[in-house]
Amino acid sequence: MQKYSRRCVIIFLLFLVFGLWPAAGYTEDKIIAAVNNDVITQSDLDEFTNYMRMQLSEHNSEDEVNIRIVGMKNDLLDRLIEDKLLIQEAKRIGVKVDADRIKYRIDQMKLRYRSDREFQEDLLKQGLAQSDLEARILDQLYMVNIIERMVKDKVTVLPEEVTEYYYRNIESYTIAEQREFEYFILSDPDLAKEIAEKLSINRDWNEVAKKYNLDINKHTGRQGGELRPEIEKAVFKLEKGQTSLPVEIQGKYYIFKLIDIYLYRQQSLLEVQSDIYAILQQMKMEQDMTKFLNDLKQKTYIKIY
Numbered sequence: 001m002q003k004y005s006r007r008c009v010i011i012f013l014l015f016l017v018f019g020l021w022p023a024a025g026y027t028e029d030k031i032i033a034a035v036n037n038d039v040i041t042q043s044d045l046d047e048f049t050n051y052m053r054m055q056l057s058e059h060n061s062e063d064e065v066n067i068r069i070v071g072m073k074n075d076l077l078d079r080l081i082e083d084k085l086l087i088q089e090a091k092r093i094g095v096k097v098d099a100d101r102i103k104y105r106i107d108q109m110k111l112r113y114r115s116d117r118e119f120q121e122d123l124l125k126q127g128l129a130q131s132d133l134e135a136r137i138l139d140q141l142y143m144v145n146i147i148e149r150m151v152k153d154k155v156t157v158l159p160e161e162v163t164e165y166y167y168r169n170i171e172s173y174t175i176a177e178q179r180e181f182e183y184f185i186l187s188d189p190d191l192a193k194e195i196a197e198k199l200s201i202n203r204d205w206n207e208v209a210k211k212y213n214l215d216i217n218k219h220t221g222r223q224g225g226e227l228r229p230e231i232e233k234a235v236f237k238l239e240k241g242q243t244s245l246p247v248e249i250q251g252k253y254y255i256f257k258l259i260d261i262y263l264y265r266q267q268s269l270l271e272v273q274s275d276i277y278a279i280l281q282q283m284k285m286e287q288d289m290t291k292f293l294n295d296l297k298q299k300t301y302i303k304i305y
Contacts, residue, residue: 033077034303035084040077048076050126077304085296087139090146097141105137106130151288157280165276166269173272176222178262179235184214184255192246192253199243205257220262231256 029041049069056065113119123130166173182205186192195208202208209216221227223236231254234244238258246253 032305033081034301034305035081036088036301038084038088040080040084044080045077047127048080049073052076081302081304082293083139083143085293085300086143086146088300089150089296090142093146093149095142095145095149097138097145101141102134102137106133109133147289151285151292155281155284155288157277157284161280162273162276163269165280166272170266173267175262175265175267176224177264178220178222179238179258180218180220180260180262181235181238182257182259183217183219184209185217186214186246186253186255187251189246189248189253192255196243196246196255199255199257203241203243203257218259230254 029043031039032042032045033040052072053065053069056068060068110116110119113122120130123133184192184195184205186195191212195212195214199205199208205216208214221232221235223232226232227235228249230247230249234247234254235256235258238244238256240258240261242258244254244256246255248254
């Protein structure tokens with residue numbers, strides 16, 4: 001079986017939340033792979049490709065979806081084979097799935113639609129019925145449960161590993177100098193100038209906001225590309241408590257007030273230990289997932305036609 005990016009598929013498997021697989025058809029079809037006594041047909045692969053396209057289209061343009069689908073095309077059959085491996089093993093060792101979780105997943109999917117009818121129509125466009133969806137969710141939950149039992153629950157991260165990782169990557173755990181500031185946004189340049197003059201005399205922003213019916217916006221940002229250049233230039237030259245002159249940005253007029261300065265500092269191990277634990281846990285899970293899948297493949301009949 002052609003190898004592919006193991007990391008991508010492992011992360012996908014470990015963090016399945018609402019992903020669903022296409023239903024296997026019962027009509028005659030070309031068999032393209034066998035996994036023990038289960039088969040994968042060309043229609044399975046086509047439906048899976050269409051489903052991935054549907055999922056990706058929620059957050060990407062059509063061109064971006066096409067590019068990503070082309071990049072994934074050679075990997076999809078391998079992923080379907082690995083799904084079969086996981087589902088078969090889950091059933092073999094007696095993994096249980098709570099039926100209520102299937103209903104919950106369906107209900108969560110329906111929240112994306114304005115009505116149940118719209119939901120059913122969208123399923124129909126993909127060649128699916130709700131029963132197909134429920135079957136795929138069942139398979140997905142088998143995969144999630146076996147990964148939790150055979151991989152995730154067995155991962156251990158030791159305190160000394162967290163400490164070692166911190167000191168080995170200590171340069172990554174720094175906080176650049178930051179500025180906390182408030183600002184008004186106005187459309188009228190004359191009004192912006194008038195308000196800026198008042199603020200230079202009376203620095204009570206709450207009073208000004210109430211008088212002119214303005215919202216006080218707040219933000220904290222660091223120097224070096226996080227802020228728009230115009231904002232960075234205006235904010236980083238202010239003294240604490242000082243108010244800027246109006247700054248024009250894309251037809252709007254901004255007035256800034258510097259609230260506080262947070263100097264560059266090194267984060268302590270205590271501050272970041274939970275983040276490091278999560279990183280190490282993820283790394284170990286990926287390694288263990290690779291081994292788990294490879295072990296399953298060694299004892300499984302797999303044939304690609």
